[in-house]
Each structure stands twice: as structure tokens, then as C-alpha cells.
Amino acid sequence: MNKKVFMTLILCFVLITAGCSSGLFEDEVLRIATTTSLDNSGLLALLVPDFEYEYEVEVEIIAVGTGQALALGENGDVDLVLVHAPELEIAFVDSGYGTERHVIMYNDFIILGPESDPANISNLPLSADAITKISESNSIFVSRGDNSGTHFKENQIWADAGLDPDQNGEWYNSVGQGMGASLVIANEKEGYILSDRGTYLSQKENLPNLVVLFGGDSSDKNPDLLLQNIYSVIPINPEKFENVNADLSDLFVEWISSIEIQNQIGEFGVSEFGIPLFYSNSTEWISSNSLYIEPQDNLKQENNSG
């Protein structure tokens, strides 16, 4: 008797498992490779469930470094990449791995350091000047050192300053870790570090030894255009990898570029940090926004004259 019950249970289990794995009860899946910094911000966790609900699909987010995210795309292991290293992205599309690069939003990078600011970098106009001063004073500098989008930006600043960080000494610490872990190390060492503003704001409470020394109060007030951090989505080329879900990734691009979602992006973080963590920047949003700017300007003039 017991044996019968047991066998029935086993049979049920096998059938359910088989049913699930054969896709009977499963939604379509969209795999997105993105960077840890974006994933840590919580933006995707807020937006993506709406997409899943609206189109009855399942989205899997794989959060890794930009280098690995692009490598996942180059191997056809994901359907879409969402990263922030324009030069690498353009090369990625040029090599035929991605179909097209769609800019969706931006924020910025800032230089953090101890309040005492031993290298005296606050109030400088350019990030290259700041990094030169840090290097000249041999102040502790923590580098991501992991070929991530942020590390790429660091190297751009070094190049802009005409310096080669690899030849530097004891004060230069290449840690090869994610943004959060690197910030914790900079905080412990009371050193300087380049960070995206979002990750810093979300971890600020645990970083008592760090303050913003370069980059201003919000992303749109950053004095150095080089520190803009532009995020794009790139669908993986279905001609190269048959297994990728091209229809679904095109749908995602269309959805995230839409005015409605772009507005949500621009509001994200305002209630918690007082400033937006991301600024909307899709082609659709820019073109619709330029229509809005004119009447607003007219309104201002009327107010001024009145």
C-alpha cells in the first residue's frame, strides 16, 4: 500500500518535472547581461517586472563586469547586453556581434576621496587635472583594474592627463573588483577613487571616510563632459547566433526607449537621494522632449517680461 502511494508520488514528480522542463508551463525567457553597478542600483529590479508582466515573459539578469557582459554576448550566451563603455560597444557592433547600439540613459562618474583632500583636487575644472594632482602628490588611489566600464573611464582620464598609471608606484592600487568592493577598499585606505555616482550614493552610509571631491552635486552639473557615463542596450545579432531571441530583445529595446519608461528612469532615486540616479537619453525621449522645451522657454520669457 505504502509502496503504491510512494510510486504515485514519484510518478507525479517526474511528470511535473518533465512538463516544466519541456516548456509547457514556462514563459519565454529574455537573457540580459549587464554590469554589476547598474544591477546594484536597483533600477532594473524596479522596471523589469513591468516588462515581464506586460509581455508575459521572464527576464534573467546576469550582472557581471562590462568585459564579461560583452564576452557573454560574443558567445551568444545572452540575448541582449546593457552596458556603459561606448568605445567597446561600437567595436562590438562593428564586429557583428550586436545588431545596433541604442543609447538609453546617462549618469556620471565622480572622484571621491578623504575629506582632508591631501592632493587638493576640489574646485578643479577637469578630471585630468585632478588625477594629475593625485599622481603628483603620490596620494593613495584605488583603481577598479578589472576592464570594466569604470576602469575604462579611469584609463581615459589618465590618457587625457598624458600619464601612464601602470608605471606608478605603491600608492596606485589596482584591486580588480566590483564598484562596491572597490569603494569599501578606498574607504578603508582613505584613498581617492573614481566611481559612478549611483553606486556611491547607494553605499554612502557605509563610506564615512569618502566625500565627493570632483563632479559637482548631480550628474547634469558635472563640470567635465569626459565623466559622462552613457548606458546603451545592444541586441545580439541573430544571424550570428541562431539561439538568441531577437524578437524579444527588439521588444525590450522599444519598451525601455519609450517615453513612459524613460520618465520612470528619470525619476528613479529622487525620493531617496534628492537627485535622479539616471537621466533619460533615448532617441525617442530626446525628440519628444525637444518639442516640450519650446513652450517652456516661451513661458519663462513671458514670466520674465511680466
Place this chain on the structure above:
Amino acid sequence: MVNNELLEIIFLTLRVSGSALAIACVLGIPFGLILGSEEFRGKKIIQLLISTGMGLPPVVVGLVVYLLLSNQGPLGTINWLFSPSGMILSQSILAFPLAAGFTSSAIAAVSPKLIIQIRSMGTTSWQEKITIFSQARNGIIAAVLAAFGRIISEVGAVMLVGGNIEGHTRVLSTAIVLETRQGKFAFALSLGFVLLGIALLANSLTYYFGGQWEK
């Protein structure tokens, strides 16, 4: 990564894991010897703690050592965080229970009849210990190898406490994590083979010399 850097990483790996192994063995083997051969109050509890310690998660050890050594921590002033010394400390903690536990079981497994025989020969307590020790030497070699295997490949504690700083605290296991995160899978895998090679070499040498000793 340049060859020079690779050598630096291999050298640091050997230095950190080697020092940790030496510390763990110098403390753990005598500890296991006493634990395996003496009777005293609280022995069962210590045995329980040691065997639990064999399964200590490296990240947890890393976290505790991190908090100890952090700026705000009680040992913040010695500046061991993000240094090889801090890494050696956490790996020693990880390896100690293995060295002590396996030694103690090896000692306890020596036949009681043999011990009675040794005692009947009128040996001192010290001579008795040395004889038991040499009888249990294969088990003790296994203890050393287990401790070595635990720490050479360990990544959680050295990543947290060392910080994976290039040219300073980057070891093979943390370099593998870094290369994988960058999507350089082939290079990461070849670093894995270097790590395996070191483990193979260490084991071969131990077996070879252990075997010689037995003859």
C-alpha cells in the same frame, strides 16, 4: 598579463599559502597530538569544535578577520588589512582545524596494544609520544596535505582580506576570479591549471618523501 606579473602572483600564492600552512602545522600538529593521546576534561567539546572548524566557510573567516583588521576594528592599528600578513592570518585560521583534527584522529587510531607495549618498555612520556607520532606519520602527512589543499585554492577569505591588489595581494585564486569576470575565460582556465599543477607537485613531493621515510 605579463609573464613577470604571473610569476609574481605564483610567488605570492606560494608565500601566503606556505606561511599559513607552516603556522597551522606548527600549532595544529602538536595540538592534535595532545588531543589524540591525552585524556582531559572538555576533550569532547574541543573535538567537536575542531571538527566543526574543518568546515569553516572561508568567506566567514574572511569577514571576521576583515572586521578585526578594519580601520574601525580592534586590530585596525596594525594595518594588516589588504596585506599578505592579513591573508596569512585568515588562511592559518582555516587550516588549523584540519591540521589538528586529522593529526588527532591519526594519533587516536594508533593501536592501544602498541601503546601498552611501548609503556612496558619503561619509556618516558616524551619517548612514548615520539613513537606514537612516528606510527601515525601517514595520517599526519594526510593532515598536512588536507590543510594545504584547503588553503591553496581558497578564494573567499583572501579576496576579502587581501583585496586582490595587483602586485601586492593578488594570488592565483583571486586572479582567476578577476579574469573570469573580464570574460578572459581561456586565461582564467590556464591560471587554474597552474594552480592544479602546484597542488599536484606538492602532493607528489609529499608522497615521494613520505614513501622514502617509510622504507
